[in-house]
Amino acid sequence: MKLGCCYYPEHWPEEMWADDARRMKEAGLSLVRIGEFAWSRIEPEYGRLDWDWLDRAVETLGDAGLQIVMGTPTATPPKWLIDKRPDMVPVGADGLPRHFGSRRHYCFSHPGYREECRRIVAALARRYGEHPAVIAWQTDNEYGCHDTVRSYSMAAERRFREWLAERYGEIGALNAAWGNVFWSMEYRSFEAIDLPNATVTEPNPAHMLDYRRFASDEVVSFNALQTAILREHSPGRDIIHNYMGFFTDFDHHDVSKELDIATWDSYPLGFLEQAWFDRTEKDAYLRQGHPDFAAFHHDLYRGCTDGRWGVMEQQPGPVNWARFNPAPLPGMVRLWTLEAFAHGAEFVSYFRWRQAPFAQEQMHAGLLRPDSSEDVAIGEARQAAADLEILGEGGPSASKVALLFAYEAQWMLETQPQGRSFQYRELALNFYTALRKLGLDIDIVGPDAELGDYAMVLIPTLPIVPDGLIERLQALECPVLIGPRSGSKTGSFSIPETLAPGVLQDLLPLKVVRVESLRDGVREEGDGFSVSRWLEHVETDLTPEYALSDGRGIVYAEGSYRYLAAWPDARLLSVLVGRMAGEAGLKTIELPEGLRVRSSADHILAFNYSSAAIDIGPVETALGAGNRVSGLDLLEPAGVAIWKR
DSSP states (O other), X not given: OEXXXXXXXXXXXXXXXXXXXXXXXXXXXXXXXXXXXXXXXXXXXXXXXOOHHXXXXXXXXXXXXXXXXXXXXXXXXXXXXXXXXXXXXXXXXXXXBOOSSSSOOOOTTOHHHHHHHHHHHHHXXXXXXXXXXXXXXXXXXXXXXXXXXXXXXXXXXXXXHHHHHHHHSSHHHHHXXXXXXXXXXXXXXXXXXXXXXXXXXXXOHHHHHHHHHHHHHHHHHHHHHHHHHHHHHSTTOEEEEEEOTTOOXXXXXXXXXXXXXXXXXXXXXXXXXXXXXOHHHHHHTTTTOOTTHHHHHHHHHHTTTTTOEEEEEEOOSOOSSSSSOOXXXXXXXXXXXXXXHHTTOSEEEESOSBOOSSSTTTTSOOSBOTTSOBOHHHHHHHHHHHHHHHHTTOOBOOOSXXXXXXXXXXXXXXXXXXXXXXXXXXHHXXXXXXXXXXXXXXEEEOTTOOOTXXXXXXXXXXSSOOTTHHHHHHTOOSOEEEOTTTTOSOTTSOOOTTOTTGGGGGTSOEEEEEEXXXXXXXXXXXXXXXXXEEEEEEEESSOOSEEBTTSOEEEEEETTEEEEOEEEOHHHHHHHHHHHXXXXXXXXXXXXXXXXXXXXXXXXEEEEOSSSOEEOHHHHHHHTOOEEEEOOSEEOTTXXXXXXX
């Protein structure tokens, strides 16, 4: 696994570049990403391309032995382009344009902006596409960041109408699919359809879901526009995009079909602060990050591109964008790096090389401070580089457990949550955590994935079951757990004729006849467990496998399939997952609080996310681990233990 950093030569005097490159190499870095925000320097005015400075930067970095990931600069179009095309900016749900002055100030649907992107990407690709130091390309930067996937512009409206016409063919089919007889919402033509914002009350959920699908498809086609140009002018180079943490506004599986490597930007402390975690978890993991959050995304993005993935931006210190921004516990930058290795990352790139003393991100730490002195993380990067020499080639071991994650499920549940606490991303992470606490390795797969090689399959929820999934599930002989609200909607956002779980009744003979969403703090008790947030009333001849104290069934099983009819607590999930693992013949281990393990191809690694030292002797015995090559018996907070398999 390579180590690298994100570097902005345009931010620093040219006389610093060679020394920066030398210091990067001495720190064990071999990869550097540049260029993704440099459009105004590459093209100071329309049609005048200034390559001299970038040519020299590429030569300087390449001469030092660094490999370059070149970013296309389309995330930050310059001011002269906004002045030329003022209607290219995205429009918010409030109907107001989002102006120039930061970044991502473009609408994915604007045809003029797409032409400008073709022009600048082609110019870059022709200039550097065959350069020996440029080994990969990054398209744009963090698609959709700052809530920019869904634009309510005139350009988006025109393209949405075209998308609908292609999808439905004639307006009567759309009216029927959307149920537009309700509230006299019927349309006479596709040209009459507005975007689903600024309505008096909630818009038709089918209208909103189709708009979410359309907006995702716009990101897919925008990315494909760039990848086609890069493949033409820079053959043999990998094409990459850098995704974000639990960002679900577009389908990453669809975008990744045009990529070679999926990457993501890992900021464990910022995500802990900004996410839904309760005060207890935030206090326990204040300086470490949640023990399963980064790992979830490692496995998610590994599943987007058939195993090729990396971390394009790794948090090295306090960030600038969360509500509160603590510093990582000493050792955590190394731990985060090695956990990425254990999950099979091809590289980890730290953001950024030097902390900027100006503009929006001046409070975001780097490997160097603004005065070029070393910050804490660069020492941990050196240590990680030394660890990687011992670990060798790496790559993850083959996982036997699949967790299915569907972006469309998030869109549907955001559109009609029914209960404000039913958060899909939280439920998915809860399932993942239950698996990780038992020491299991996991693949996170999309709804179109082949499942035949897995010993256990978990589906946290899947309200709309895609074509072909039932047949793939029927072909399995392994334990399958299907969570609440699965099969509860058709593809056009209606309740199935047979009621929920719809087509999943081919697997389990049961019917959901009523659902309840429960207020925060309300719990229904079972024998040693409880459920909350969401509760389904089920009619079936099956005897419940788990029931509440009043006898109402919560988990039903038919053959190897199980249906979970409520939002489970951690105890119920742990029991269910452990039972299924036993049926699947998978070895499990109850890990101490805050300790996680992951197997690579040749090693087993253990990571201490807790704030207390952990005796790993019992874990070592339970794992049946081989020769320990790193880590003491008493593993300190932020410590990593490594065994040769």
